[in-house]
Amino acid sequence: MSKELIHSATFVKSSVEIDKCPPPAYPEFAFIGRSNVGKSSLINMLVNKKGLAKTSSSPGKTQTINHFLINEEKNPWFLVDLPGYGYAKTSKTERNKWGSFIRSYLDKRENLICTFVLLDFRIPPQKIDIEFMQWLGEQGLPFCIAFTKCEKLTELQKTIRFDAFSTELKKTWEELPQHFLTAAVERMGRVEIQEQIAAWRKEFANDFTL
Ligand SMILES: Nc1nc2c(ncn2[C@@H]2O[C@H](COP(=O)(O)OP(=O)(O)O)[C@@H](O)[C@H]2O)c(=O)[nH]1
Ligand SMILES: [Mg+2]
Numbered sequence: 001m002s003k004e005l006i007h008s009a010t011f012v013k014s015s016v017e018i019d020k021c022p023p024p025a026y027p028e029f030a031f032i033g034r035s036n037v038g039k040s041s042l043i044n045m046l047v048n049k050k051g052l053a054k055t056s057s058s059p060g061k062t063q064t065i066n067h068f069l070i071n072e073e074k075n076p077w078f079l080v081d082l083p084g085y086g087y088a089k090t091s092k093t094e095r096n097k098w099g100s101f102i103r104s105y106l107d108k109r110e111n112l113i114c115t116f117v118l119l120d121f122r123i124p125p126q127k128i129d130i131e132f133m134q135w136l137g138e139q140g141l142p143f144c145i146a147f148t149k150c151e152k153l154t155e156l157q158k159t160i161r162f163d164a165f166s167t168e169l170k171k172t173w174e175e176l177p178q179h180f181l182t183a184a185v186e187r188m189g190r191v192e193i194q195e196q197i198a199a200w201r202k203e204f205a206n207d208f209t210l
Contacts, residue, residue, distance in 0.1 A: 005194040007071050009047035009079070014064040018104060022067050024111035027204050028078040029197055031146075032102070033118030034128065035084035038148035041184035042118065043068075043081055046193060053081050063098065065105060077201055078111070086128045106141055111208070113200050114142045116193070121147040121161055121181070125168040134172055144178040146193065151183035 015021045033039050040053035052068065066081040082105070085098055106115060115136065119129055136143045145165075153161060158181075169176055178196070182189030 005198045006047050008073065009049050009052055010069050010072060011052065012067040012069050012078070014066050016064055018065075018101070018108065021065060021105075021109075022078070024109060025208070026069070026076045026078050026111060027113050027201055027208055028080055028109065028111045029113055029200075030080040030082050030106070030109075030115040031118065032082040032115060032132075033084060033148075034086040034120070034126070037084065037118045037120050038182075038184055039081065039084065039118050042146060042148060042182055043079065045182075045184045045187055045190060047079070063101075075201060075205070077197070080112075085132065086126075103135070106136070107139055112141075113204055114144060116146045117143050118146050118148050119165070121150045121158070122152050124161070125165050130168060130172075133169070133177070137172060144180070144196070146180045146182050146189065148182055148184070150181045150188060151186050 012022050013020075031039050031043055043053040044050055047068070047070065053066065063083045065083070068079040068081070070077050070079050082102055083098060085095070085102070106112065117129065117133055117136070119125075133143065133145075147165075150158065166176055180189045180192050180196075182193070
């Protein structure tokens, strides 16, 4: 059995303004994706706490940046739940507002180590996701991919879907960005993501000796 890497998780605050976010005192890992992609479910699964990040049946509501403090006792880090994008019912103005809010957060947040971009593995590559990852790439912002809801696919479907994403992403990137296959209920991908975060956490530890 693998060692548990997340010992505690507490909600810090929800922020609607960037300068109201908690001070950038700890390494930070952000989670982002289209509304309904399974972000709250993945976060709750990762930290083993049902209801920490609210799962909602009416997507597109949360437009706040939510900070959670992980492992408060030792080697703390922030897990950040960013507002979902691309909800069909939001107006163009709302989407632009979202865009500039989140983009400036990602661009300016100095303690941000990596952003996990969540992609629903049940559906083919979507323009909005590809464009968002391209933007991250252009800004030089590190990101990796977490495919969600993977338990819904057969092995063959997984191969086909993976090839589709691979083809799409290789138009921009020489290598496929680092990626994880996840499923919330099955807790698929949990150990892999936790270990990756722990490794980065260690790698950047010296930048946070305050
Ligand atoms: N089949 C399946 N459904 C999931 C999974 N994760 C989330 N969902 C469902 O997808 C919907 C949206 O989940 P939620 O976590 O609230 O998504 P968010 O809007 O991205 O935070 C809910 O109905 C969840 O039950 C998963 O791994 N597998
Ligand atoms: Mg959510």
